[in-house]
Amino acid sequence: MGESVRADAEVSFPAKGRSAEDLEGALADLRKGDVDWRGGRTFSLVYNSGDDDLEEFLEGVARLFIHENALNPFAFPSLQTMEAEVVAMAADLLGAPPRAGSLSSGGTESIFLAVQTAREKAADRGIDRPQLVTADTVHPAFAKAANYLGVEHIRVPVRADLRADPEAMAASVTDRTALVVGSAPCYPYGLIDPIPELAAMAADRGILCHVDACLGGWLLPFLEQLGEPVAPWTFAVPGVTSMSADLHKYGYCFKGASLILYADRELLKRQFFLYDEWPGGLYGSPTTAGTRPAAPMAGAWSAVRYLGADGYLAKAETVRDTTRRFVEGIGSIDGLEITAPPDMSVFEFGAPGLDIGAIGDVMDDRGWNLDRQQGGLHVMVFPGHAAVVERFLHDLADAAAHHGTSRGKSAAYGGVS
Numbered sequence: 001m002g003e004s005v006r007a008d009a010e011v012s013f014p015a016k017g018r019s020a021e022d023l024e025g026a027l028a029d030l031r032k033g034d035v036d037w038r039g040g041r042t043f044s045l046v047y048n049s050g051d052d053d054l055e056e057f058l059e060g061v062a063r064l065f066i067h068e069n070a071l072n073p074f075a076f077p078s079l080q081t082m083e084a085e086v087v088a089m090a091a092d093l094l095g096a097p098p099r100a101g102s103l104s105s106g107g108t109e110s111i112f113l114a115v116q117t118a119r120e121k122a123a124d125r126g127i128d129r130p131q132l133v134t135a136d137t138v139h140p141a142f143a144k145a146a147n148y149l150g151v152e153h154i155r156v157p158v159r160a161d162l163r164a165d166p167e168a169m170a171a172s173v174t175d176r177t178a179l180v181v182g183s184a185p186c187y188p189y190g191l192i193d194p195i196p197e198l199a200a201m202a203a204d205r206g207i208l209c210h211v212d213a214c215l216g217g218w219l220l221p222f223l224e225q226l227g228e229p230v231a232p233w234t235f236a237v238p239g240v241t242s243m244s245a246d247l248h249k250y251g252y253c254f255k256g257a258s259l260i261l262y263a264d265r266e267l268l269k270r271q272f273f274l275y276d277e278w279p280g281g282l283y284g285s286p287t288t289a290g291t292r293p294a295a296p297m298a299g300a301w302s303a304v305r306y307l308g309a310d311g312y313l314a315k316a317e318t319v320r321d322t323t324r325r326f327v328e329g330i331g332s333i334d335g336l337e338i339t340a341p342p343d344m345s346v347f348e349f350g351a352p353g354l355d356i357g358a359i360g361d362v363m364d365d366r367g368w369n370l371d372r373q374q375g376g377l378h379v380m381v382f383p384g385h386a387a388v389v390e391r392f393l394h395d396l397a398d399a400a401a402h403h404g405t406s407r408g409k410s411a412a413y414g415g416v417s
């Protein structure tokens with residue numbers, strides 16, 4: 001995992017400062033090896049709105065708020081207002097109460113907060129070794145949260161249709177289970193888990209149910225408004241108690257913005273941390289971070305207000321149509337097949353009988369960056385991809401027809417170096 005970084009042994013602490021101009025040149029050099037996301041060549045990591053005006057506007061917003069700190073909301077009421085408004089707007093979209101959520105730095109933090117809150121609720125019931133029950137397609141952030149927070153993670157195999165299996169998950173629930181999770185949709189296949197069954201199963205047992213809508217939170221509502229069939233997944237489903245939804249994916253904000261929402265404000269309060277056992281006075285913190293960057297909050301508020309429902313609908317239409325072109329095009333290439341028809345804009349394709357790793361290598365060589373999964377290659381479609389579908393399909397057909405053997409690059413997302 002992780003490409004090797006040029007860790008130059010001769011790097012030492014700089015004795016003298018350098019000019020901004022000089023460093024700008026150095027930065028440009030450093031970036032030369034980075035992936036070409038603006039050209040629509042990446043399918044994760046950068047969520048490309050394909051909207052230059054929005055990008056430029058948000059860059060201006062970030063510049064305005066780059067120095068502020070949301071740690072103390074009373075010092076910057078603007079930030080408190082923007083956070084409350086983003087929470088309220090999302091709550092309106094997703095069927096939650098208006099004041100029962102927080103902005104966080106990303107999906108992982110939102111998920112940590114949901115797991116932590118569930119752990120606290122379980123502690124109220126006298127459970128000191130709580131469990132988390134998820135499908136095995138759930139995002140690794142849950143495994144990470146469980147690991148950090150001392151919660152046992154029970155992973156349950158998905159059904160033959162690759163969605164969470166409510167019966168098998170029910171059978172895995174014990175009297176120590178704090179939280180049951182479903183995804184809307186899951187990252188590997190873009191499939192929505194059967195949320196009504198999972199939430200009802202959790203509610204029957206008096207436990208919490210989280211919907212991970214990091215990917216779907218800002219896209220599924222608009223696909224539904226476009227008339228697409230979308231299985232129930234919001235707070236309208238009885239038993240759903242919390243939800244994560246990333247603004248820095250289909251919310252089209254720049255990075256560092258996600259939401260955690262709860263079914264009621266009492267749950268949100270269990271997330272807060274208050275401390276006065278030090279000489280510095282009462283320290284209150286709503287989320288994991290101490291110092292909270294303000295730019296992503298202002299960016300989130302501005303992206304939602306700039307686009308509005310009509311803007312998100314237009315982007316959802318582009319994403320839907322572009323996804324269809326990818327899915328149909330890939331499915332008609334000899335030897336390739338879509339693992340499961342996706343509910344959204346995210347999917348895997350494999351090549352039974354061919355060397356999918358080698359096909360990925362050829363695509364790499366042609367400048368495309370497809371993530372490798374265990375069963376194939378992964379595609380996540382953004383508006384910025386509308387312009388590259390034909391070129392992509394042409395290269396992919398070529399790669400499927402002419403490839404050697406795999407260089408052995410393994411399935412990896414992220415990396416440590």
Ligand SMILES: *Cc1c(COP(=O)(O)O)cnc(C)c1O
Nearest residue numbers: 106107108139141186187214215
């Ligand atoms: C991206 C993602 C996450 C994690 O979000 P980060 O912003 O990368 O921390 C969690 N769940 C799903 C389904 C995701 O796609």
